[in-house]
Amino acid sequence: MSRSPAALLVSSAFGALMVAAAAQPGAPWGLVALALTAAAVLAGLFFRPAATVAVLLSIASMALGDPAPLFAAVSGLSAAAYLLTTHADQSGAGTLTAPTVAGMVGFTLAGAAATAFSLRLTWIPLLAPVIMAVIVIIVAAPLVAGGVSAPAADSDPPGGYE
């Protein structure tokens, strides 16, 4: 773990933003969740997997409370930036590239818009699991081993290396 102090500062700033936006002081376990999340962000300075724990804890704290959709969106955006900056040194290349930032911000706007129009339709809860499963499958399809989505320069099928 040889991250430069500046990179550490940037990543923990995003982490702090995530914690602050996700905080639910009014909720029953809100303060406990806030303290645990903050501790995990601090631990993430020295130990990378703690950053994942911090994100999961902030998800838990939001699930316990009832956050405003805008705060949830800001917290999610910060969580994504936090994870990207935490893993920046490992990959060597910069993780905050233009396509990544565009994807993050675009999806945030779409998500915020989707949650803003709270259509109270009775069949939505029935459809929601299916829609989410479809979203997860669409996103995960390029990542699983079979369909390796190589950002290759041309359309040669990857693989075949022996």
Next chain:
Amino acid sequence: MDGTRRADVEFRWRTTELTRTVFLCAAVALAASLMSGRWQLIAFAAPLLGVLASIGWQRPVPRMSVSATPDLMRCFEGEQTQTMVELSAAAEGAAVDVTMDVAMDVAVTGPPGMQTEILPDSTAARRSVTASALRWGRYPLQARVDVVAPGGLLAATAAVDIADVFVFPVVPPASTAIPRTRMLDRLGIHLTRSVGPGVEFADIRPYVPGDQLRTVNWSVSARRGNLHVTQRLTDRSVDVVVLVDLSGQPPGAATAATQRATEGALQVVQSALRGGDRAGVVGLGGQRPRWLGPDIGQRQFYRVLDAVLGAGGGHRTVTGTLAPRAAVPPGAVIIGFSTLLDAAFGLALMDLSRRGHAVVVIDVLDGCPLGDDLDPILERMWALQRSAMYRDMRMVGVEVVSWPDDVTLDVAMRLLPAARGAGARGRVR
């Protein structure tokens, strides 16, 4: 010789820890929103899904290729040899600087037994690599390229064979004996019984017209009253063709023995070339039987090394299991190295003997190859079988000399029989 081998790198992409973490968090957030009924968590998960979706929009990784100059290196055991490994990339036909935006690492590794080292003057895309090995053989060098795609979401590792290092054995300097045979009518260093130009005294005979005046032995002529001349023994040379058994051997002692076969063959060649004789090599059996015609000089030794290890392209291939006639000039001495477990090799030896060559085969197999913990009676039966085979080979004109493990080759070859067959003239004394 200074060829360049270029190999395209075919990547197999896999997700990085970052991608897996982001996916885990997004999936947990979506699941939590489903279970708790808090739809705001969808807004939380959206940026994470956006990060994952951006994989397809990242800048493409250029096609990469690795080249090594030279791609064929030769050295002796323990020596170091150096090559330059270069990583280059091209996107849409234009060359790009790979190190600029793609995080990558090039490592060069050899098989077990080979030490590789990347010199400090290397850059990320251009590596100077030294390689050395303590045991002779052919060592393929492999370049491993680790790449992280822009965005850090995908990583790939690819390995390509870029160069071959041929490590030659260091040959013991001791000279080996050659079997007694009729020598060629060519000046050399092997003393024969035939009379001609030379140093060693042979006889005195009366002068006949045509004798050189400088051969007249004046003191004898003065005593006898008429002219006498001194006759001298002449030194002749010989063609030595080494026959190496390259056929696959059963695992265990026989495989270990084939290593000595190569070393012994090279020692015989070196000894012959040092004496001014012509030496060639024929490798029979195995995947690529090959031969190299006899020639003289130190350069021939390196050509023989290449031919024995199958390096370079200076040798020719054999079709069939017999030694080709072009590889074995008339009168050549054949010295074979074999475990004598392969019938085809024995047939090739008998064929050469029938063509009139003096054939000696060195049995490199020491003891029974069937295993260590055998019943003593089995080892005894094996020894009897082998001695019967030696006798049979001798009957068809192929001398067999055993080369035990604890004896050097020059000592083992002193046991070559003193005389074989008919004709005493023109033999090594």
